[in-house]
Amino acid sequence: MSQERVSYLDNASYSPMDPRVLEAMLPFFKESYGNPSSPHAKGSEMKAALEGARSKVASLVGAERPAEIIFTSGATEGINTALRGVAARNRDRGNHIVASAIEHVSVRNVLKYLSKNGFEVTYVPVDSNGIVDVDAVRRAVTEKTVLVTVMYANNEVGTIQPIKEIAEIAHSKKAYFHTDATAAAGKIPIDVVREGIDLMTVSSGDMGGPYGVGALYVKRGTRMEPLIIGGGQEGGLRSGTENVAGIAGMGMAAELAKAEMEVEGRRLSEIRDGIISRVLKGIPHAFLNGHPTRRLPGNVNLRFSFIEGESLVLSLDMEGIEVSSGSACSSKTLEPSHVLIAMGIDHAEAQGSLLISLGRRTTKEDGIRLTDALPNIVKGLREMSPIAPPEVR
Amino acid sequence: MYSQKVMDHFRHPRNVGEIKDADGIGKVGNPVCGDLMWIFIKVKDNKLVDVKFKTFGCGAAIATSSMITEIAIGKTIEEALRITRQNVADALDGLPPIKMHCSNLAADGLKAAILDYMKKNNITPPDWVKIEPEHEEKCDV
Numbered sequence: 302m303s304q305e306r307v308s309y310l311d312n313a314s315y316s317p318m319d320p321r322v323l324e325a326m327l328p329f330f331k332e333s334y335g336n337p338s339s340p341h342a343k344g345s346e347m348k349a350a351l352e353g354a355r356s357k358v359a360s361l362v363g364a365e366r367p368a369e370i371i372f373t374s375g376a377t378e379g380i381n382t383a384l385r386g387v388a389a390r391n392r393d394r395g396n397h398i399v400a401s402a403i404e405h406v407s408v409r410n411v412l413k414y415l416s417k418n419g420f421e422v423t424y425v426p427v428d429s430n431g432i433v434d435v436d437a438v439r440r441a442v443t444e445k446t447v448l449v450t451v452m453y454a455n456n457e458v459g460t461i462q463p464i465k466e467i468a469e470i471a472h473s474k475k476a477y478f479h480t481d482a483t484a485a486a487g488k489i490p491i492d493v494v495r496e497g498i499d500l501m502t503v504s505s506g507d508m509g510g511p512y513g514v515g516a517l518y519v520k521r522g523t524r525m526e527p528l529i530i531g532g533g534q535e536g537g538l539r540s541g542t543e544n545v546a547g548i549a550g551m552g553m554a555a556e557l558a559k560a561e562m563e564v565e566g567r568r569l570s571e572i573r574d575g576i577i578s579r580v581l582k583g584i585p586h587a588f589l590n591g592h593p594t595r596r597l598p599g600n601v602n603l604r605f606s607f608i609e610g611e612s613l614v615l616s617l618d619m620e621g622i623e624v625s626s627g628s629a630c631s632s633k634t635l636e637p638s639h640v641l642i643a644m645g646i647d648h649a650e651a652q653g654s655l656l657i658s659l660g661r662r663t664t665k666e667d668g669i670r671l672t673d674a675l676p677n678i679v680k681g682l683r684e685m686s687p688i689a690p691p692e693v694r
Numbered sequence: 695m696y697s698q699k700v701m702d703h704f705r706h707p708r709n710v711g712e713i714k715d716a717d718g719i720g721k722v723g724n725p726v727c728g729d730l731m732w733i734f735i736k737v738k739d740n741k742l743v744d745v746k747f748k749t750f751g752c753g754a755a756i757a758t759s760s761m762i763t764e765i766a767i768g769k770t771i772e773e774a775l776r777i778t779r780q781n782v783a784d785a786l787d788g789l790p791p792i793k794m795h796c797s798n799l800a801a802d803g804l805k806a807a808i809l810d811y812m813k814k815n816n817i818t819p820p821d822w823v824k825i826e827p828e829h830e831e832k833c834d835v
Contacts, residue, residue: 607750608750609728609729609750609751609752609755610752611752611753612704612751612752612753612755612756615696615701615704615752615753619705628728628752637728647726648725648726648727649725649726652725652728684710685707685710685748685749685750685756686748686749686750687721687730687731687732687748687749687750688725688730688750
């Protein structure tokens with residue numbers, strides 16, 4: 302039943318690139334070329350493009366100096382560089398790391414790796430809205446803590462964390478503070494200086510730029526090792542000839558995100574709140590996962606009792622609506638979302654979760670189309686479900 | 695990800711529902727793990743004259759439930775007991791590898807329903823039928 306129009310509401314999985322970003326990149330696939338490290342005119346032209354993009358990313362996150370922005374191949378590399386680089390270089394000061402229980406798998410797996418290599422990791426819990434327990438962070442840090450890492454906003458439930466408070470706690474023990482801002486950067490205002498952030502991972506793809514590019518903010522003076530060693534590009538923290546086309550694209554995405562953040566944030570919040578209120582009003586046994594207000598403008602995470610998320614995703618897909626789910630069957634590991642479990646939602650309930658993520662192309666009509674389709678789909682799956690009580694079928 | 699046949703059975707599941715005066719009921723899976731399946735059978739002259747299901751689960755769980763009702767209806771008890779998970783997956787033109795185990799419970803569900811019928815009617819199951827614990831406490835992946 303392929304329909305002509307598709308409502309793509311899965312921007313947290315993949316964000317389509319902004320056409321203006323493509324325009325900014327095209328010259329570097331055609332007439333502009335050269336190595337930014339070369340002293341000649343071609344090289345200088347590339348160097349200028351690289352530094353222009355660096356300034357735009359620095360400006361988006363409030364970095365004092367553009368040189369504090371290191372371009373990477375994406376958020377996964379940024380996270381690896383930050384966590385492994387700080388841990389290795391500060392091993393003489395301690396072997397303890399503090400992280401939230403709801404970090405993205407790319408942080409979790411790096412921490413798992415570090416814990417197999419002599420580090421101890423303390424995971425601090427979150428409340429039922431997905432907000433990190435600040436007092437637990439305070440209790441977790443010790444003189445041996447070298448790094449605290451807490452994501453800026455959660456990619457699944459959209460909850461925005463009390464970053465400044467957590468950074469202060471880290472600093473009180475002379476530990477570095479890293480935040481994975483993959484889901485937040487370009488969506489909500491971030492000021493690394495005011496919030497006391499030492500390291501911050503940013504992805505280009507998640508803010509409308511090309512995938513395969515990212516940035517790591519490293520505050521001047523941070524003691525860390527590079528992950529990728531070679532010709533000494535990016536201040537020695539990330540060697541390899543730079544991907545100038547991709548970086549120029551990321552620069553444009555950062556510039557657009559900054560310029561349009563306020564208007565776009567308001568627009569998406571309205572669509573978001575409309576979806577949430579129509580679903581909670583119209584469908585029994587439907588719940589919102591995450592904080593009602595302290596959440597990313599484009600994030601809606603709902604759960605429906607008695608049914609399973611992947612079958613919801615497939616049913617919506619048949620209506621031309623593309624979303625995702627935190628159910629076990631939707632994951633590679635066959636485990637339900639660790640974020641929902643950390644928030645105290647029981648396993649069976651977590652199976653019925655639906656992640657709806659809005660983006661630049663999302664319209665109010667997409668939201669209405671979703672909430673028009675959902676009641677019948679939920680009802681149909683509940684009619685088939687052995688655990689649904691008779692009154693909801 | 696899924697074959698056209700899986701999507702067809704997901705979209706138009708066959709024989710959904712309960713049989714009020716079922717001769718046997720099989721309950722397999724666990725909602726904590728993401729799949730729960732109830733299979734109802736009606737038996738006449740040693741043949742399955744009706745099979746219905748109710749399932750909580752993903753696309754594969756629903757499609758395998760639907761498919762097994764189609765395969766089983768009209769078969770003798772002995773024939774139905776020989777239906778394997780692989781038979782169900784093959785009839786659906788295959789399942790993604792990750793779904794072969796977790797969501798492919800329908801053959802177990804049908805077997806459980808037939809064993810329930812046999813128990814109620816004091817029929818001894820053939821000795822080649824393996825009796826497994828009827829409920830999974832832990833998610834088996």
